[in-house]
Amino acid sequence: MRQAVAQLQSGKLKRAESLLDRVLKNYPTHPDALHYQGVVMYQQGRYEESIRHLSAAISAAPDYAEAHNSLCIVLLEQHNYGDAISHAARALEIRPEFAGAHANLGNAQQEQGALDLAVASYRSALALDPMHREAAYRMASVHLALNDPEQALAACSACLRIDPHCQHALAYKALALQLLGRHGEARQLYEYDRMIHRTEIKPPPRHDNLFQFNQALEEAIREHPSLVWEPFNRVTHGGAVTGDLLLQPTQLIKSFEQALRAAIDAYRDSLIEEPGHPLLGRIPRNYRLTLIASILKSGGRHPPHIHESAWLSGVYYVHVPGAVKGEDPAHAGWLEFGRPDCPLVDGFAPEVTARRPRAGLALFFPSYYFHGTIPFEASEERIGIAFDAYPEG
Incomplete structure (x- = not known):
């Protein structure tokens, strides 16, 4: 015991x-x-x-x-x-x-x-x-x-x-x-334009191109033993979610982790420290990563949530349906920031913003940003890998 x-x-x-x-x-x-x-x-x-x-x-x-x-x-x-x-x-x-x-x-x-x-x-x-x-x-x-x-x-x-x-x-x-x-x-x-960072993830050298790399990632996610459809939690509605991919990583996942860490390190090193700021006042030299993959079906969504105890959060997009478009005024399938997980008084509209996902793109943002997906309708599924960086040392 x-x-x-x-x-x-x-x-x-x-x-x-x-x-x-x-x-x-x-x-x-x-x-x-x-x-x-x-x-x-x-x-x-x-x-x-x-x-x-x-x-x-x-x-x-x-x-x-x-x-x-x-x-x-x-x-x-x-x-x-x-x-x-x-x-x-x-x-x-x-x-x-x-x-x-x-x-x-x-x-x-x-x-x-x-x-x-x-x-x-x-x-x-x-x-x-x-x-x-x-x-x-x-x-x-x-x-x-x-x-x-x-x-x-x-x-x-x-x-x-x-x-x-x-x-x-x-x-x-x-x-x-x-x-x-x-x-x-x-x-x-909530300095959205300043604190939400977009970056491209470079495919590892052993992969011919980004499309081939994402195809391999998609297959690994769909076959992952921890993948659970319609889980009883508040993170995924109308889809599936894995456990932490880094608990028992395959060589492909290790390669993705290395590529992601390179992008996170470059972003971290570009930041200028600002004492007292919740993100810029505690820039870590070392951090622990978690990787959670998700698959959203048509109509699926991630409700607004936060990643407690993390410093930086983000998502890498493995596959984005063609129906998720840049010119859509409703921003269906986009990642929305600022809408909370609790009800608010009638008549009050919080300041929100949204970013369009695209395969091969990663979005980085402070872990205290409420974020969730706007539902979409499509025949394809939306696949992403969310990450959290937890300061160490």
Whole structure:
């Protein structure tokens, strides 16, 4: 069990799963083994298996608050907010001081539109754990939905005291400033023309041309063992998504990583440091990459989202349908920036922009930029590889 938990905490999910299988083979109703296996399954996107293990852990130990809370998290991913609330509430009956369960209860309440209840839950979480980053930035999003930009801005400031690099707090801060009419300050964060970078990725030498390289990438993505169609999460609707391609990279993926790193390094080296700026004030010499591929069918989309804890994010376009055109006023299939992941007061239109995708093109942008795809209608599929650069050292 100790080895399995250590592997889980270090992100070695397959090794953790194998060790937990060994425990469960001999102790099939071991509550901790069932709970941690449920967490492992969740982190791999295997939600039904996760629910099965977490439910078994609760059956074996009905007063296991952590298992109830973990099950709440998985149910949130499946948009089953009623049951999520039930399990968060049960966790709090068992452990009233469980800050994480208060925060997750707030998340479920917010999704159901019970905004005042969500505020109370986030306050409870922060009273118990003043360093609870998610409760702090989710509090900001609720105040935005309640048309209280002053309180939203205060919540962002509190969150940024917890973590000066919290990407959600930076994004919600820009929205609060827009609502307050402080557009100059907001644009210091959302400088679209300056901070969204376009670059061409050069195909590795062993590939004859960009078209042949992208064909090989498309085949690798379609055949990747982690590819899941219609996943139960908030990142892809109407399509498929892989796990991190760099966990077990093929030679082709390694070649793509090298080409992408060369482009990122060139961009990073061109930047001029600006102390205090959320992107330019923390330019890293070393960074860890993740690569997540996606396939969108006609009508599919990536809803607005942020890549928390990353410094720079982006997407490389492997294949773009011919129906995604530059002269389309609706910008169908384009990547849109600035539209948030939370509802806003009627009549308020956030400042947004969009960029047209093209096969062979990569877009780089700060990780605190809300971004999502505008749905498109086409017979072809839209294929891309999203990346995040996480500072190291």
